[in-house]
Amino acid sequence: xxxxxxxxxxxxxxxxxxxxxxxxxxxxxxxxxxxxxxxxxxxxxxxxxxxxxxxxxxxxxxxxxxxxxxxxxxxxxxxxxxxxxxxxxxxxxxxxxxxxxxxxxxxxxxxxxxxxxxxx
Amino acid sequence: xxxxxxxxxxxxxxxxxxxxxxxxxxxxxxxxxxxxxxxxxxxxxxxxxxxxxxxxxxxxxxxxxxxxxxxxxxxxxxxxxxxxxxxxxxxxxxxxxxxxxxxxxxxxxxxxxxxxxxxxxxxxxxxxxxxxxxxxxxxxxxxxxxxxxxxxxxxxxxxxxxxxxxxxxxxxxxxxxxxxxxxxxxxxxxxxxxxxxxxxxxxxxxxxxxxxxxxxxxxxxxxxxxxxxxxxxxxxxxxxxxxxxxxxxxxxxxxxxxxxxxxxxxxxxxxxxxxxx
Amino acid sequence: xxxxxxxxxxxxxxxxxxxxxxxxxxxxxxxxxxxxxxxxxxxxxxxxxxxxxxxxxxxxxxxxxxxxxxxxxxxxxxxxxxxxxxxxxxxxxxxxxxxxxxxxxxxxxxxxxxxxxxxxxxxxxxxxxxxxxxxxxxxxxxxxxxxxxxxxxxxxxxxxxxxxxxxxxxxxxxxxxxxxxxxxxxxxxxxxxxxxxxxxxxxxxxxxxxxxxxxxxxxxxxxxxxxxxxxxxxxxxxxxxxxxxxxxxxxxxxxxxxxxxxxxxxxxxxxxxxxxxxxxxxxxxxxxxxxxxxxxxxxxxxxxxxxxxxxxxxxxxxxxxxxxxxxxxxxxxxxxxxxxxxxxxxxxxxxxxxxxxxxxxx
Numbered sequence: 001x002x003x004x005x006x007x008x009x010x011x012x013x014x015x016x017x018x019x020x021x022x023x024x025x026x027x028x029x030x031x032x033x034x035x036x037x038x039x040x041x042x043x044x045x046x047x048x049x050x051x052x053x054x055x056x057x058x059x060x061x062x063x064x065x066x067x068x069x070x071x072x073x074x075x076x077x078x079x080x081x082x083x084x085x086x087x088x089x090x091x092x093x094x095x096x097x098x099x100x101x102x103x104x105x106x107x108x109x110x111x112x113x114x115x116x117x118x119x120x
Numbered sequence: 121x122x123x124x125x126x127x128x129x130x131x132x133x134x135x136x137x138x139x140x141x142x143x144x145x146x147x148x149x150x151x152x153x154x155x156x157x158x159x160x161x162x163x164x165x166x167x168x169x170x171x172x173x174x175x176x177x178x179x180x181x182x183x184x185x186x187x188x189x190x191x192x193x194x195x196x197x198x199x200x201x202x203x204x205x206x207x208x209x210x211x212x213x214x215x216x217x218x219x220x221x222x223x224x225x226x227x228x229x230x231x232x233x234x235x236x237x238x239x240x241x242x243x244x245x246x247x248x249x250x251x252x253x254x255x256x257x258x259x260x261x262x263x264x265x266x267x268x269x270x271x272x273x274x275x276x277x278x279x280x281x282x283x284x285x286x287x288x289x290x291x292x293x294x295x296x297x298x299x300x301x302x303x304x305x306x307x308x309x310x311x312x313x314x315x316x317x318x319x320x321x322x323x324x325x326x327x328x329x330x331x332x333x334x335x336x337x338x339x340x341x342x343x344x345x346x347x348x349x350x351x352x353x354x355x356x357x358x359x360x361x362x363x364x365x366x367x368x369x370x371x372x373x374x375x376x377x378x379x380x381x382x383x384x385x386x387x388x389x390x391x392x393x394x395x396x397x
Numbered sequence: 398x399x400x401x402x403x404x405x406x407x408x409x410x411x412x413x414x415x416x417x418x419x420x421x422x423x424x425x426x427x428x429x430x431x432x433x434x435x436x437x438x439x440x441x442x443x444x445x446x447x448x449x450x451x452x453x454x455x456x457x458x459x460x461x462x463x464x465x466x467x468x469x470x471x472x473x474x475x476x477x478x479x480x481x482x483x484x485x486x487x488x489x490x491x492x493x494x495x496x497x498x499x500x501x502x503x504x505x506x507x508x509x510x511x512x513x514x515x516x517x518x519x520x521x522x523x524x525x526x527x528x529x530x531x532x533x534x535x536x537x538x539x540x541x542x543x544x545x546x547x548x549x550x551x552x553x554x555x556x557x558x559x560x561x562x563x564x565x566x567x568x569x570x571x572x573x574x575x576x577x578x579x580x581x582x583x584x585x586x587x588x589x590x591x592x593x594x595x596x597x598x599x600x601x602x603x604x605x606x607x608x609x610x611x612x613x614x615x616x617x618x619x620x621x622x623x624x625x626x627x628x629x630x631x632x633x634x635x636x637x638x639x640x641x642x643x644x645x646x647x648x649x650x651x652x653x654x655x656x657x658x659x660x661x662x663x664x665x666x667x668x669x670x671x672x673x674x675x676x677x678x679x680x681x682x683x684x685x686x687x688x689x690x691x692x693x694x695x696x697x698x699x700x701x702x703x704x705x706x707x708x709x710x711x712x713x714x715x716x717x718x719x720x721x722x723x724x725x726x727x728x729x730x731x732x733x734x735x736x737x738x739x740x741x742x743x744x745x746x747x748x749x750x751x752x753x754x755x756x757x758x759x
Contacts, residue, residue: 026168189714225673226675
């Protein structure tokens, strides 16, 4: 009881449990995906970049997790989208450039060149 | 004798006992104690139970049950047909329903393989409601041997980073074998959880993501019971013993709710509401 | 004493064997053409009080007399070079590797002639005591045995010193020389695996324990029982009741959990036997330390064969003698204790060297 009271009055420093949780999370993603820390960070930034070409997203809420269902493993990417980009941002070499005009919106947009979820 | 398994997870009636492997990955989290206590608890509930020590070379289940000086034959002898199956099992001191099949102390883990263990366990499946197999730590041949012939698995972990990490690995391996694991959290210290110094039940469940079958609190009576060679379930005042009885009930298909271990004291809730918890 | 020569001829000794023999070999230098075994150790005093054996009366002490070495080997001397034992692997002929070839050959022929019908067609083992002779010599011996007596040799090896010492000690300390024969060697139900004891006959044998390095043995010594003989003389039957197989395995270490030692003979452990260790013996088990593990004596005999388990500190997990199993007693007395079978139980009692009058279930 007094712990709770103490936390109300003095605020809560990061408890060792919080530290344990974050470390575990870190370690388990590495174990489950088989990627090292740098590779994981690189993967994340690249994913964010690619999605940002087509959508405006909340970068802070961007999350990649790895789920196991029996024998299949699933990479789940959670990316809250604010709005779809009307004009795709053109990056350097390799991407198609297209502009959406209002009259073209009736046509279904071309499918994104990258799937959001992949089964391995 | 027709055995009916009332376990709601299976639903079907079987004439064979259910083989459950108790494993963890990490050593020292309480697999052997859990196996012995669950076996004793199931026996107290009237189920004929066989506990099998698959930790060849480092046997301990016999010591926890206090049967170390009654061992003549062991699992390796049964697997190699040195003795008859009923010569190797030892009835426990306190219960007519609980039997032990000990491991060999002088051999090593690769002295038998999965097929031999499966064949050996087949001898006992008609005689017992439950067969609990105590697995050694690790993920090598000893672990594979212990999982041979098992239909379901219990993963034991403590709320600590290394144990959870190893349990996660083992969950993956068991899933690949087609065994559906359930989780037991051992040595939970409720005070430390409330202080935020130990991962809570919800935290562990979140991380591991499998069905939780029980939580056992940290209890000094367990050490005392080990010293005396009696499983702690025979001590009615022990909280760990009570927890094991509840888990045994759930294994039998009873619906027993989990006690509340979360840090939900009044002030903790206020702190959480204010965003400082 | 008036002999003032400082030369190295051996002191002459009396031909009368009844004269007490304090034989010293000071100043004895063997001539060069004798092999090593002829060099008597300097200053060796053999045991006094060697009662006369009628078979040796009138016989010169062959080794002392230099000139007699080239003479025809005497009866007793011939006997020195061959010993026969029956063991689980059949008949073992122990031959003196340093013996003069003609001595050995004559002895061998005599030995085999006497047992032609019994040994014909058998396969035996040869053991060479002291020094293993050259291969050509061994081959010749084998050929002799095969052609003349139809006896084949399965194994030819060097006899180990330790075994010699034990065996000889046995024989020095009580077995009468000529009388022991097969009956005494047959143990009732002793050691199923080691139990195929063929006729064990000692043909004028025994080296004194101090001369077992292949040294030439005096004829007199051969028949002379050791000091114990002065107190009692064991008949063949008594000897059989008191003496056991000479083979015993000794372990100079503490046995840790998970270690297991198994032997068809007796086992002595110079150390502890920890909980989780196993000692399994066809004979007795003697632990010169604390016994906390499992001990199984008389393991190859359903009745246990009268075997015992001894320990300085008795705290076993389990005791087994023969087919009887017993759990260890919880408390241990702080004294050496010994376990034996009494009816259908295993009884543990304090060890008293004098109070023991049980014996091998005979």
